Amino acid sequence: MTTSRAGELAKLHRSIPVARYRSLVGHWIARWFRPPRPAQHTPVVKPREGECVVTFAGHASVIARYPSLSIAFDPMLGRWVGGVRRAVEPGVAPGDFEDVGLVLISHRHADHLHIPTLKLLPRKATTIVVPAGGAQWVSDLGFARVIELAPGADLELRGIQVIAYATSHGEGELARGLSYVVRPVPGTTEPPGPSLYLCGDSGYFSGFVDIGERFAPDIAFLPIGGFYPSSFRARHMSPLDALYAFEDLRARLMVPIHHGAFPLSYERLDEPARWLLELATSRGVRDHVMVMTAGQTERFPALP
Template identity: 30%
Template sequence: MEPAPSPSQLVGPKRHHPVPVELGELPQVDAIAISHDHYDHLDLATVRSLTRTQKAPFLVPLGIGAHLERWGVPAYRIIELDWDEEAQVGGLRFVATAARHFSGRSLTRNDTLWGSWVVAGRSRRVFYAGDSGYFEGYRGIGSAHGPFDLTLMPIGAYSPAWPDIHMNPEEAVNAHLDLGGKLLLPVHWATFTLALHPWAEPVERLWREAKARDVKIAVPRPGEAVDASAAPAVEGWWEMLH
């Protein structure tokens, strides 16, 4: 089954493109990092499959470990962290950092933590923002853990009605610069329709803002690999699809 941002595959919304890599085709991974417990980020069927086919630990914000244990993940494979706590996994340093969002499944709200992740090796650093509105905390994360060779920043599902939940593309550029980012790779767009803006609007706005502010971005096709040291030029491939 494919993960969906709702409790049911029947409710939807549907994906705009297939899953780039099936779970069974994944190589053995070193870590599985979760940002929060919303359905499109924490999928029961996916977790159960990864528990069977992988040996890697799950790194999760506080409270999410209880979900995983109920779903059959052994306790020794669960690493729960509060903001600013860290763990060493696979030769990398994972730091749970702040985000502006919320959590909840079914009728529950905010009984587990949400967050972002710093992944730091000996010579490279990556920041994954998870889901978040823009907030001043990015400057502090950049000062404490940056600069970053790559930032994975959400750019879609925004609306003036919920500015504290999802940032817009211009705010993603602001956050990237606050973090001391070198290359910005946009995420959280193109897969599901979760807001009223047109499908390609997030990446078009991002591309304009990046050009105006001399920010380097990479916009891979779904499933395409990116080498942060030699990212290809942006081609506008989405313009041929919509």
């Protein structure tokens, strides 16, 4: 990350205007006895030519449907991450993944690589992509193909190109991971559908600038939760960090993910989305931020 932007963000985070849990563990225990709130499920529609239909499945899970291929990113339907109970249902069911032909996994943490959910997905004709060295995590699940990608590598499937990029989420096998640029292969469809950027977990870093200069994706799905206390920002962007990343990516629309489902840090569960909208309004980019609720489906044409 550039020194100037890093320093600017550090100064802006000296005071973080979010409500916090007094005791995170106490909140976890209290939630053990409360079932997740229901989520409104929007009927899934088929994409038309030049469209991508996106369903937000809660937490960091996204289903992106192009006319030729449906893609699931970090699918997670479970009600628990360790001892942390889900607060809101995902708004989708296993049947909503029946048309998925490609699964993208960002990294090995259990709220992103959720084996019980993967076992519910169609696998006999489905390809799954994992970070380099990660095939062993999913090799016995029965997927048609398991592909490892290193940062900078890519694959093409049914007219869709996926390019892998590094993230900044810490060291070690569990944390090292990928983000993905997803786009119709140039020249194969007319009009082309929108390009996407999918990021599961990351702190703010200079890699976003590189992606923006090369691709300028139409829609950026960026994580905004798990950032408090401020020391967590090295691995989880705050809403303010995410807006800076959105700017670096040169994207046209930001859809926040990794918020609202699991209370994994001290900011209250609804605070990331609230603060993001407040920031977007004050910075004049409210029309470029769409907060989707769990289970919500939207049509996205190629953006001008």
